[in-house]
Amino acid sequence: MSIHYFDTTKTFHLTARNTSYLFQVVKEGYLAHLYWGKKIKEYNHSNELRFVDRAFSGNTVARDRSFSLDTLPQEYPSFGHTDYRNPAFQVELENGSTVTDLRYVSHQITKGKPKLDGLPATYVEDIEEAETLEVVLKDRLTNLTVILIYTVFENFNAITRSVRFENNGTDNLRLLKASSANVDFRESDFDLISLPGAWGRERYVSRTALRDGIQSVGSRRGASSHQHNPFMALVSKETNENYGDVFAFNFVYSGNFLSAVEVDQFGYSRATIGINPFDFSWLLEPKEVFQTPEVVMVYSGSGLTEMSHTFHELYRTRLCRGEFRDKVRPILINNWEATYFNFNEQKIEQIAKCGKDLGMELFVLDDGWFGKRDDDTTSLGDWIVNQNKIPNGLNALAQNICDMNMEFGLWFEPEMISVNSNLYKEHPDWCIHVPNRRRSESRQQLILDFSRKDVCDEIIKRISSILKSAPITYVKWDMNRHMTEVGSASLPPERQRETAHRYMIGLYRVMEEITTKFPHILFESCSGGGGRFDPGILHYMPQTWTSDNTDAISRLKIQYGTSYVYPTISMGAHVSAVPNHQVHRNTSLEVRGHVAMSGNFGYELDVTELNQEEQEKISEQVSYYKEIRPVIQFGHFYRLLNPFAGNETAWMNVSPNKEDAVFMYVKVLAEPNEPYRKLRLKGLDPEKKYHVVELDKTYYGDELMQVGINIPAMDGDFTSIMWRFKAE
The missing domain is CATH 2.60.40.1180 (Golgi alpha-mannosidase II)
Structure with missing residues (x-):
């Protein structure tokens, strides 16, 4: 591992475990990308840049018709000075223009990896594990300073990138686009792999050939979403699990994102990933700073399996945190598909007792335990125990379950508010909304405005109060709708388009404070299942409910696609009743068990209703999983047969x-x-x-x-x- 700068050629050579990444300062201070791929011993410019006069490609350097940004493979391209391709960023000046001109000023190489203030990111436990390069670029007209941040890891074929914008001028600037990474390849003979889907069929695998023009995937929903995952990979045509070049990008962010690849007129391809510029802007006043989220870039020269192994090990050990990072995860039983909202204290204790008798270790009380929550139309935000269902209180119920030698977990949806709730009556302006526009509901709920500090403070207080009130060791953190009418009552007109990103910053702050305050609790994230299965959330919560679709056959594709990027230990997988509640398919208890045991194992059905033979089978499954659990959760994962390709x-x-x-x-x-x-x-x-x-x-x-x-x-x-x- 090392980062070298060669002053004679003004070339940077970054080397991770088995990866080299090269770029160069060229004429007039522009940054040109040279190479990303398998590690090389020494670079002597065998693929040196060639400058020729290209018709209709404007010339940046006076009287040099061979030099144009339109033909230069760049490291972080801007728009307005002869490059007509997709820019990595765009800034609006007070005069309304959007032309910028970044030039190299200086750089710094340091040991270790600095934190990103207020944002999730990979980390190191020893400064010798990584080195970080910061390259300072400047637009001299506006005094905008842009710092490109690269970290290379000693033990992984991974490079992380992010960008910091600093307004060192005297005028306001407005960021219209702020990508976290850009790579210009001098070829385009790639396939593009992405992970599209929908609720109940998340992270299916898509592989298509690059074509002329722009191909992109992204989200405008206020969440990374069921529809697209913040991941893309460019792979050589012959690439399979065991062979071929892979260039993969994963955005450490849980909100709106855009990953795009543009193939230009000369057969070059430009890959860009970052916050989605749609409906985004950020007012950067003098002396203010904007930090983009991190991108993890993984290279594999040996196909998709090696790519996945890099992501899995990096995320398991250097993205996930806390005392559960290296612990085996408990086998749980969740009452949701067993009872939905129709339960009482006695029924919950019966399910927990039966689960314990069958060898399970954790009972999770799902939606319906609070307020007047007898259906999904009410009470979100009112985190007060429903006395009709739990008359003796949450602490007594949890203690009774703990006395069974069973741990107790609880479901929350902290980011949401019901119109039919006391919190909404008290603070109708606390939801995301636009004045004089209707407040569209989804699942009969609105979204709390986490861009506001007062809202975040109150939710931290309310959730913390419940978590302190009972012996709770697990939390399922749900989020069941996407953003509409995106606006905040606390922001001035010129900052309204900052709402979605400020929401994410607020969410990360809430998650950071709560998970830090309760380190003994295992947090599992959920968003209607897998609607926010991304590395940003994994930084705070080391596992995610993979999909609301618990059908074993559906899960083959869902878990297979998820495995491209995310480790097995991060995937929640449960055995549910049949006919399955999502697709109404009947499958054997055996196949349901085998598929669920390929992740973090649990059950989501009424075990008290099963016959003796079924209960004996479940007892055998639980015992079996306890034997194989360390291998499943901490082993290396290999895909052998592709469910998208056959039977x-x-x-x-x-x-x-x-x-x-x-x-x-x-x-x-x-x-x-x-x-x-x-x-x-x-x-x-x-x-x-x-x-x-x-x-x-x-x-x-x-x-x-x-x-x-x-x-x-x-x-x-x-x-x-x-x-x-x-x-x-």
Whole structure:
């Protein structure tokens, strides 16, 4: 790991674990991108920039028709001085113009990685783990200073980037666009991978060829969203799980984002990612600073599996924080799909007691425990116990469950407010709204204005009061609608388009204060399931409810796509009742268990209603998961069969020391007279002998990976197997 600057050529060479990243200061102080890819020993400009006269490409340097920003691969491009492509940022001056001209001024290289004030980011525990480069650029007319911040990690093929804008002039400036990273590639023969979806089918995998013009994914919903994840990757055409170049970007942010790739007239491709400029602006008064969120950039020269391993390990160990980061997660039972709003204290205790008898470790009381919450039309914001349902109070209920040797968890939706609530009656201006416009509701609720300090302070107070009132060790933090009529009663007209980003800053502050105040609580984030499964939230809450869709067959695609970026330990996965409540499909308890055991395992059904055989099966699943839990949650994840490509799915987890592995295979639909299937496994030690527990057979790792292992014939639709491999 190192960052070098070569003064003779004005070239920067950043090297992470097995990655090099190069750029150069060229004519008149512009930054030109040179290379990003596999680590090289020494750079001697074998791909040096070539300057030629291109028709209709204006010339920045007087009397030099060979130099144009329109043809230069740039590091952080602006708009207005001969570059007609998508800019990384845009600033409006007081005279209404939007032309800027950034030039190199200086740079600084330091050990470690500084924090981003008020924003989530990756971190280091030792300054020797990383080095950081800050490159200072300046627009001399306005005295706008732009600092490009790069951090390279010693142990990961990852580089993080962000940008700080400083108004060192005397006039107001207005940021209209402020991307966190830009990379100009001198080729465009890539496929673009993204993770689109919708509620109930989040993070499906999309792969399309780049074409001329702009392709983009993003969110304008006030959240990273079910519809698109803040991730994109450019991959070579031949790239698969094991082979090919991957250039991946993931935005550490939970609000509006835009990731875009533009292929220009010369076959170059420009990748840009950051806050979505749609309906965004930020007034930058003299001496004020604006810091963009972080982007994690991962390079893999060995396909998608290596990319995923980098994201997984980096996020598990250097993005997630707190005492639960390195702990196995408890097996829980949640009452939501068991009872919805229709429960009482006795029913909750019955479910908890039965769950405990079956070996579960945590009971979670979901929506409906507060205010007058008998349906989803009321009481959000009134975090007071519903005495009709819980007459003895939350503390007594929680204590009774703890006395069963069961932990107690609770559902909240802190960011929302019901129109039918005491809080709304007291403070109708505390929601996000625009004067004289209707307040559109979604799920009969509005969004609290977390851009306001007084609102954040009150919610911190109310949530903290509940968390102090009972022995609570788990919180499910939900968020069930997206932004409309985006405005704040606390902001002046010239700052209204700052509302969505200020909301995120406020949310991060609330999460930081509450999770710091209650370090003994395991927080799981949720947004109608997986609507805010992003690295920004993972910084505060180390796991996320992957999707409200608990159907095992649907989850094959959802969990597969999620695994591209996010570690298994961050994925909540539950066994629910059948017919499934989202897609009305019937699947066996076995296949539901196998799919859910491929994440953070739990149950979401009324176990008291099951027959003895079903309860015995659940008891066996719980016991089984306790044995494999360390491998699932802390092992390396390998995708074997793609559910988007056929009728089968398979994946496996392998412990870091390669002593243990867990393999899962699911066949969706039965086929007549089908061929026999064998699968080659991955990640094992070729020199070790592995005992397959369920088969009571032993094979060397090289045989399992090179020859493969037979998959038994299985009858009927929706069938599965899960096998353990133990090194002898």
